[in-house]
Amino acid sequence: MWLWHSAGVDKVSYVESTAQSFMPYQQFVDDGFLLCLHWNDLSCANQVITEACHLWRHKFAGGRKGPRVLQVGPMCDSQMSPQNITLCGEQPVKVEQVKVLGTIIDDQLTLEAQLCAVLSTLQSEGIRLVTGMTAAGFGLPAIASQFSTRVVAKAMHGCELLASHVDGFTKVSSRLNHAHYIVAKACLGVPPTTSLGSYVAAFAECRFLTRASTILAQRVVMTRARLALLPRSHPTRVAVRAAQHLPASWWQHARVLMLSISSEFSEIWEFAGASDFDNLTKQEKTKLLQAYLNSCVTPLLRLLEEQWFQQQLQHMISEAIVPYNHLDHVLLPWQPNERWQTWPPTFWNMVRIWKVARIVCALPILTHEGSKFLSLLATCPFCGDVVVGIRHFVEQCVHMQDIRSSVFRLMGGSCELSMILCQSSASVEIFTAKVKLVAGATSRVAQYLQLDTV
Numbered sequence: 229m230w231l232w233h234s235a236g237v238d239k240v241s242y243v244e245s246t247a248q249s250f251m252p253y254q255q256f257v258d259d260g261f262l263l264c265l266h267w268n269d270l271s272c273a274n275q276v277i278t279e280a281c282h283l284w285r286h287k288f289a290g291g292r293k294g295p296r297v298l299q300v301g302p303m304c305d306s307q308m309s310p311q312n313i314t315l316c317g318e319q320p321v322k323v324e325q326v327k328v329l330g331t332i333i334d335d336q337l338t339l340e341a342q343l344c345a346v347l348s349t350l351q352s353e354g355i356r357l358v359t360g361m362t363a364a365g366f367g368l369p370a371i372a373s374q375f376s377t378r379v380v381a382k383a384m385h386g387c388e389l390l391a392s393h394v395d396g397f398t399k400v401s402s403r404l405n406h407a408h409y410i411v412a413k414a415c416l417g418v419p420p421t422t423s424l425g426s427y428v429a430a431f432a433e434c435r436f437l438t439r440a441s442t443i444l445a446q447r448v449v450m451t452r453a454r455l456a457l458l459p460r461s462h463p464t465r466v467a468v469r470a471a472q473h474l475p476a477s478w479w480q481h482a483r484v485l486m487l488s489i490s491s492e493f494s495e496i497w498e499f500a501g502a503s504d505f506d507n508l509t510k511q512e513k514t515k516l517l518q519a520y521l522n523s524c525v526t527p528l529l530r531l532l533e534e535q536w537f538q539q540q541l542q543h544m545i546s547e548a549i550v551p552y553n554h555l556d557h558v559l560l561p562w563q564p565n566e567r568w569q570t571w572p573p574t575f576w577n578m579v580r581i582w583k584v585a586r587i588v589c590a591l592p593i594l595t596h597e598g599s600k601f602l603s604l605l606a607t608c609p610f611c612g613d614v615v616v617g618i619r620h621f622v623e624q625c626v627h628m629q630d631i632r633s634s635v636f637r638l639m640g641g642s643c644e645l646s647m648i649l650c651q652s653s654a655s656v657e658i659f660t661a662k663v664k665l666v667a668g669a670t671s672r673v674a675q676y677l678q679l680d681t682v
């Protein structure tokens with residue numbers, strides 16, 4: 229800071245006049261962003277920067293990392309063009325999108341490229357996590373927790389802008405949740421192109437109890453709150469204030485998104501009962517944001533998720549597809565004691581088969597077409613019974629008697645399919661026996677037919 233006190237001014241002039249010979253080395257300048265309304269402004273700004281770089285022996289990177297210009301909408305002085313503009317001798321390349329702090333902005337402001345980046349990271353990193361952790365002997369509870377803390381946090385970087393995506397929040401949500409569903413399917417050993425017929429059951433089996441769309445909503449709401457708490461003089465706050473009444477601004481889109489989730493959402497200034505936060509210290513602001521998150525945002529979003537899960541699962545029950553009659557059980561997060569349990573490959577295999585059998589109520593055997601599961605066989609390859617499905621192999625087929633024996637012993641001679649597929653079990657022993665029965669029968673049929681299980 230010595231440069232700026234009165235005695236320093238002379239020294240600055242001195243350094244400036246001798247800079248050429250005093251600064252024999254060159255330094256590279258980090259990223260810089262200019263927002264301009266006119267080509268002329270851009271040209272002037274670049275001239276000033278070029279002169280400063282020359283004087284201070286600084287340089288911007290060239291080539292692939294060189295200057296770029298993103299034209300959003302028509303420029304006011306269309307007679308000029310970027311061809312006449314240079315930065316440190318380099319002509320800026322006109323591009324259709326730029327990455328700003330990890331967020332992709334496109335020249336039409338559709339934010340489609342940003343959404344694609346979020347979806348791609350969510351899906352590919354999610355699948356990589358599942359494959360890696362499974363191979364290392366971790367179970368589904370460990371994967372579910374690492375997925376939300378690592379993959380989601382990384383993939384959702386910059387997702388807040390998606391409140392302004394050209395197709396609106398509903399379509400963005402369904403695409404996000406589809407990517408989330410593909411990760412859930414990867415956990416269950418189901419190929420991305422094979423339908424499980426139900427998002428909710430896949431999420432419930434993995435205990436992915438907060439959908440990606442809800443995580444997006446939370447981040448948007450909290451970003452609004454954070455912006456509102458910035459000091460009045462902060463450039464971002466000034467920009468927000470200038471744009472907040474424009475219907476096409478992110479600020480308005482974010483508000484519409486917030487109210488579409490619940491009309492009970494309060495803005496942070498309503499929640500705090502204050503309109504000016506400039507007198508708050510940094511710690512007080514952090515505390516206020518935390519209170520807003522815990523007492524307003526999280527309860528409303530949790531309610532939204534609970535309602536969605538309940539409604540969707542009730543719908544499945546009414547269609548009598550899956551034994552989700554113990555709803556509370558599948559809607560509990562994994563318990564801390566389950567989190568780091570080891571799941572050897574055979575256990576993983578059995579659990580996957582059992583879970584997918586619960587969801588599709590068919591044998592979790594992949595047909596050659598790969599898009600669906602084997603629901604019915606014309607005849608049983610073992611006993612010759614006609615039109616047989618999972619129920620036959622679990623409850624009736626005499627050739628499966630050996631795999632049925634431990635369930636018989638533990639459950640008093642009963643092995644009704646709905647009981648076998650039911651989540652709640654009197655003991656871990658009974659649970660394991662049920663899983664082993666479904667997995668054993670399925671594997672035997674798959675082996676005979678030379679097809680793969682999940």
Ligand SMILES: [Zn+2]
Pocket residue numbers: 608609610611612613616620624625626627
């Ligand atoms: Zn049979």
